[in-house]
Amino acid sequence: MTSDDPRPPPRRSFFGALGPNELKGLFWQVLVVGIAVAVIVFLWSNTVTNLSARRITTGFAFLGREAGMPIADSLLAYNPKDSYLWAFVVGVANTLRVAVIGIVLATIFGTLIGISRLSANWLLSRFAAVYVEVLRDIPLLLQLLFWYVLMQALPAARAAWRPVEGVFLSNRGLILPAIPVGSPQLWVLGAAVLGCAAFFVIQRWLVAQQIRDGKPRPAWPFALGLIVVLPVAVSLLLGVSWTIEWPELRGFNFVGGLTLAPEYFALLIALVTYTSAFIAEIVRSGIQSVPRGQWDAASALGLRRSFMLRQIILPQALRVIVPPMTSQYLNLTKNSSLAVAIGYQDVVSVANTTLNQTGQAIEAISLIMAVFLTISLGISFFMNWFNARIALAER
């Protein structure tokens, strides 16, 4: 932070010669810190008196007690007899579930819209512009309530819409066909991940070789072998079955398949559409920031368009895109707390119920803040690392 200060650092004079400036600085610091400490002590003593007057014991002991609150839609197994601590963990998992999937979808969708805005097709670019302008200028909470009302207005399960075979849209939410994933399937997925990682390493090695002797080496045989053949071979060896489980209507509800509850689905749609409008603008300005000369120079070298985009344009655009993208990811994660308005039980919602049931306001709110600070720091660290990796290596 000191590097922001344009003035040269002051001479180190500790206890030695305290000049008038140092004395003034010391005075201001003592004053400000004194005020801050006084305010905190004042609030703290009030809180202690108020809590003892209301007979609320502070501390996190309540986390061990039985929660007794229902959580309808959760990623982790939960029943109301579990402790408050577990309810919190389930809430955090629900927050992460919507945030992670939301970030992935918003990035894909936002990038598509951003590229569409630059399209030579007038109709497409106008459509993207209207999309961005409308969604950015309406509060997210209003959009969320709107989607939720639409979800509730959908037909009942028996009259569900079936846009595609096996996909049902009703007031029970969105029901999709699913492939049940057990441990044999996980082995295959693991092999695929391992193959991708190995391919990534080999590709870097191939590029390093090419930089050394200038001979191009094809990477596709490795891609084919590691990313396609390896998982297929593992799947065949273990005899894993990949049967799709089709949802079907039994009585008043659906059996099988993957169910996205209306609350979750509405929250996901609202977060993805809203954030993608901002991401679209970021992607657009990132691509526009690459000077025309770069495109011209790349075509003058006779590079293929896909190679040009991947190796010339994108690396330069990413430098402009990544920092604001990080704050959009943080915004999406923080905005997922609006779930409390429609009753999707994320961590804020669980904390709110806990607060109402136990009266442990300070503890519940500190837990929310701790969770979000941790997630925010995690995303910031990852994105800073990524940003440092793609940053311009200047001489």
Added chain:
Amino acid sequence: MTAITDMPDLPRAARRPQIGNPVLRWLRTNLFSSIPNGILTVVLLAVLTKGVVSFVQWGIANAVWFAPANDSSACKAARGLGACWAVIPEKYRFILFGTYPFDEQWRPALSVVLFIALFFLSTRRALWRRELAYLWIGALALISVLMWGGVFGLSFVSQDRWGGLPVTLILATFGLAFGFPLGILVALGRRSKLPAIRSLSVLYVELIRGVPLVSLLFMASVMFPLFMPSGFNIDKLLRAQIAIILFAGAYLAEVIRGGLQAVPRGQYEAADALGLSYWRKHRLVVLPQAIRHVIPPLVNTFIAFFKDTSLVLIIGIFDLLTTAKTAIIDPAWQQFSVEVYIFVAAIYFVFCFAMSRYSRSLEATSAR
């Protein structure tokens, strides 16, 4: 990588001669420049036409525009086929002004007009002078008198009866008016060379920016009473306002810090050479330049606050969104929430769109 950027811009290909019908030429270059582009145009046109036609059918052709007071039978008959805009004339007074006494609703209406006039005057570059600050103070005082009353023969209206659009505008405007000086102080604190002040500022900004606004509002509504001496309690609206000011302060501080960083070092040194004190240096030399740099992002931050004030719904304060949500609790009109939400969305859109246009025009003039 860097070697290529030094290449001069190559001359663009000579323009093709302009022949043929200009409409056809426009169509060819903008919609049918290649086969995939042509296919895309046709598909998009089909989808958009279908969307627009069904929206027009629902929203205009089959819509019910007026209905007798408190009678939604016509709307219920058209349900699923057409929109029920009749819910708006039925409920607009409640949506716009909440539970403010019905006969006195000219006061919040006048306040809204004053707010809009204030925003409009603030966008005039010719008026960016010291007098504008006095104008703001005067207008905000006048709005307080109008809303509260109790003087000049106006009856007193307690703030728990306020609601709707004025509350949204009050939360956003006062949030900015108080958050802005706070943001300047914190931004200066974050760049200060005094370690204690710097770390306090960093702690404040990072703590507020790291947590969702919802949790700050919860804090304001649930924890604030615990923080205060017993018997001392302030109104819920004011507590939410404080939370929004603290929230705005942290975000504005980061924007202003960006502006401070853009002021060249020579300006600081020149001010020092003139022997100006720290405060005079910033007031007279640094801040005017810094703030001028960041006016477009400041407007964008203001748009974000304007939208974020809707979050007070979660702690039950009657802003525009809450009054809209409450208006459709009425069983007769319960099924027509989509129409009410579209109406409120249009109000928010008008405000935010005007601000974003303004921000863009500022960027265009400053880029020149």
